[in-house]
Amino acid sequence: MSETYLYNLRMEDKYTKCPTDWELAQAFPESRDMVSTLAYHLRVELKVYDKWIDKEPFNVNFKKIDNRWIRLQKLQKFINFTKPIKGKELIDIEKAKRVSIQDLYDFGKIRHTTGRILTKCPFHVEQHPSFYIFVEQNRFYCYSCNFGGDSISFIQKLHGLNFIDAVKFLNGR
Numbered sequence: 001m002s003e004t005y006l007y008n009l010r011m012e013d014k015y016t017k018c019p020t021d022w023e024l025a026q027a028f029p030e031s032r033d034m035v036s037t038l039a040y041h042l043r044v045e046l047k048v049y050d051k052w053i054d055k056e057p058f059n060v061n062f063k064k065i066d067n068r069w070i071r072l073q074k075l076q077k078f079i080n081f082t083k084p085i086k087g088k089e090l091i092d093i094e095k096a097k098r099v100s101i102q103d104l105y106d107f108g109k110i111r112h113t114t115g116r117i118l119t120k121c122p123f124h125v126e127q128h129p130s131f132y133i134f135v136e137q138n139r140f141y142c143y144s145c146n147f148g149g150d151s152i153s154f155i156q157k158l159h160g161l162n163f164i165d166a167v168k169f170l171n172g173r
């Protein structure tokens with residue numbers, strides 16, 4: 001084989017092949033926060049299947065064919081390949097989710113029951129309490145406006161923040 005042919009073959013590979021996950025991660029390190037957010041939402045969506053995924057015959061097939069699971073693995077790989085951008089702190093979603101909801105807002109009069117707190121909803125005006133805080137799970141749900149979630153979604157709705165800003169707000173407390 002001639003040197004010219006080998007050189008042309010290397011050049012063709014360099015410019016026509018698809019970039020690897022590692023090459024993409026190196027080219028777009030500023031996308032790390034966005035990818036972390038997407039991975040978090042996919043993990044929440046896939047929690048529905050947790051009890052079935054643990055069963056042996058189901059988990060192997062599920063992980064091979066479910067597009068969300070495959071996408072989550074690729075996003076996680078991207079996050080592992082990138083490094084946090086200098087000057088930007090790494091957001092810690094799990095730390096933000098552990099911030100107690102009852103500490104985030106002055107609910108006024110509350111009623112404690114076993115593992116739950118009942119109070120008025122901060123998102124709308126109501127005469128009778130319909131807002132439950134589930135203390136052990138650190139989650140909330142309002143039976144009047146049908147809105148619920150964790151401490152991140154509470155701060156998002158309360159202050160009108162996006163996901164990343166809400167996580168940074170909670171981490172800064």
